[in-house]
Amino acid sequence: IFFAPEDSSIHHVATSDNQYSVFEQNVVSTLNEKIYPSIAGNWLYFRSKTAPDGTSVQQNSRSDLKMAGFYRLRRIDGKAHSYYSANGSTWTEIGNPFVLPDEYKMAPLKIGARVRNNWMTQYQMTVLPTITSDGPASASGPDEEVFTPPSFDAQSSDFLDTASFGPDGIVKLSKSDSSGLESAIMTKSAHNGVGSEGDLELLVEITGKQIFGTGYQAGVALFFATPDKTLQDVSPASYGAFEANVVSTVRERIYPAITTATWFNLRSIDSSGVQAAPSGAANYQMKTGLLKLERKNGVVTASHSHHNAIWTTIGTPIELPPELKTAPLKLGMRISRNWNSLYDVDLKPTIISGGAVD
Numbered sequence: 001i002f003f004a005p006e007d008s009s010i011h012h013v014a015t016s017d018n019q020y021s022v023f024e025q026n027v028v029s030t031l032n033e034k035i036y037p038s039i040a041g042n043w044l045y046f047r048s049k050t051a052p053d054g055t056s057v058q059q060n061s062r063s064d065l066k067m068a069g070f071y072r073l074r075r076i077d078g079k080a081h082s083y084y085s086a087n088g089s090t091w092t093e094i095g096n097p098f099v100l101p102d103e104y105k106m107a108p109l110k111i112g113a114r115v116r117n118n119w120m121t122q123y124q125m126t127v128l129p130t131i132t133s134d135g136p137a138s139a140s141g142p143d144e145e146v147f148t149p150p151s152f153d154a155q156s157s158d159f160l161d162t163a164s165f166g167p168d169g170i171v172k173l174s175k176s177d178s179s180g181l182e183s184a185i186m187t188k189s190a191h192n193g194v195g196s197e198g199d200l201e202l203l204v205e206i207t208g209k210q211i212f213g214t215g216y217q218a219g220v221a222l223f224f225a226t227p228d229k230t231l232q233d234v235s236p237a238s239y240g241a242f243e244a245n246v247v248s249t250v251r252e253r254i255y256p257a258i259t260t261a262t263w264f265n266l267r268s269i270d271s272s273g274v275q276a277a278p279s280g281a282a283n284y285q286m287k288t289g290l291l292k293l294e295r296k297n298g299v300v301t302a303s304h305s306h307h308n309a310i311w312t313t314i315g316t317p318i319e320l321p322p323e324l325k326t327a328p329l330k331l332g333m334r335i336s337r338n339w340n341s342l343y344d345v346d347l348k349p350t351i352i353s354g355g356a357v358d
Contacts, residue, residue: 001073001129002030003080004110006137007194009352011203011292013114016310020116025056028104029080031073031094032116035066042066048080048098059095078105108137117310152185152333152349156356158231159185162335166346170207173220173335174344182242183343184235186332190227192354193295198326200224201294201352204333209287210344211256218335218343221251222293224300225330227357239336243267243275247324250293250302250314251336254285262286266302268318278315282306298325328357 004013004027015023024030029048035041042065047058063069063084070085079097111131115123152159152171162183164172173183193200202222211217224247225234233245243249248268255261262282270276282304290305302314331351335343 001032001071001113002111003028003073003075003104004112005104006108006110008110009201011201011311013112014305014311016312019311019313023114024058028100028109029073029075029082029098031071031082033063033065033071033084034116034118040064040066044082044084044094046082046094049101049104051099051101054101057098061094063092075100075105075109152187152351156188157185158188160231160235169348169350171333171347171349172345173333173347176342176344178341182235182237182335182337184231184332184334186223186225186229186231186234187330187351187356189356189358190328190330191351191356192328193326194352194354196326197297198354199294199296199352200329200331201292201296201350202331202333203290203292203350203352205290205348206286206288206345207348208346211287212340212342212344214256216338216340217254217256218337218340218345219251219253220291220345220347221249221334221336222291222302223247223249223332223334224293224295225332226324227328227330229330234332234334242334247320247329248293248295248300248302248318250291252286252291252304253336253338254287259285262289262304264291264302264304264314266300266315266318268300269321269324271319271321273321276318278318280304280312280314282312295320295325295329298322 012026013023024047031046034043041062044061044063045058047056050057065084065086070088072083074081078100080100081097082094083091085091154165160183162175163185166172204222206220229245234242236242250266253263260283262285264280267275267277284306292303294301299317299319301317303311305311
């Protein structure tokens with residue numbers, strides 16, 4: 001269970017197990033438990049950001065609970081407390097309370113629960129949560145607005161005629177002839193980042209993909225571009241020319257006969273001004289799934305997820321040069337043909353930013 005900053009999204013807290021430490025750094029406070037079938041009791045881990053500098057600190061404990069019981073996370077007088085109970089009436093505090101940083105002592109916080117896999121691939125449990133609060137606050141912080149448009153649209157985007165817009169924020173990239181045209185769509189305006197760190201995120205759900213032929217399929221690519229870039233800059237037939245024109249991009253690729261693999265490539269300008277190109281792979285075929293490109297604290301990360309529950313980082317994060325760490329950027333999507341001139345893919349994109357630059 002956890003408390004998270006008010007501007008957190010589900011993608012900040014739904015990390016894979018090997019990124020659990022990223023989840024812990026993204027939240028304000030968290031309590032998790034772990035059991036081993038042949039050992040009595042369980043292990044408890046209470047972690048919180050602490051005053052004065054927000055350092056995340058953990059306290060460990062044990063209890064005699066096993067399969068059932070009660071767990072509680074509370075904020076009282078600017079301090080984070082955690083407890084466990086066998087019956088819900090007699091509570092044992094875990095370790096000592098943490099004094100929270102000033103920005104979290106009174107601020108509205110999001111409240112949530114998630115699973116830590118502990119190297120297990122299967123789980124089934126039932127939980128009954130109760131929230132005690134004064135009710136939901138507004139979705140944005142007190143000093144800044146988080147802009148979360150549901151999708152790209154015809155008014156706010158530049159796009160080729162191989163892109164079209166459907167209901168519920170769906171963008172279709174489709175071509176049924178062998179002309180070799182690319183499909184591309186990009187925000188007309190650059191977007192500010194969220195907060196002083198300039199965080200940006202482009203999350204795209206692939207909701208459907210038709211298969212054409214037996215070779216590699218055309219793939220989806222997400223990208224960040226500087227404000228001066230035009231639609232023509234991000235849609236050349238040469239994919240290498242496209243990569244050279246953008247700040248960061250990630251793409252996916254599948255092969256129809258290999259149902260247990262998807263290949264990913266991240267490319268971004270690094271802190272020295274040259275392009276780094278880490279890659280990765282998944283053990284599923286991404287006919288549907290999620291792809292994410294984000295800038296956080298001046299570092300670009302790409303990740304993928306099959307069901308929006310476990311996210312896996314693609315390659316290694318890339319630190320941007322100083323002039324791009326917080327600068328407004330355009331966001332977009334395009335097709336990487338992968339030697340296949342036919343494609344039909346439905347996408348549901350979401351931008352998380354500080355809003356378009358006027």
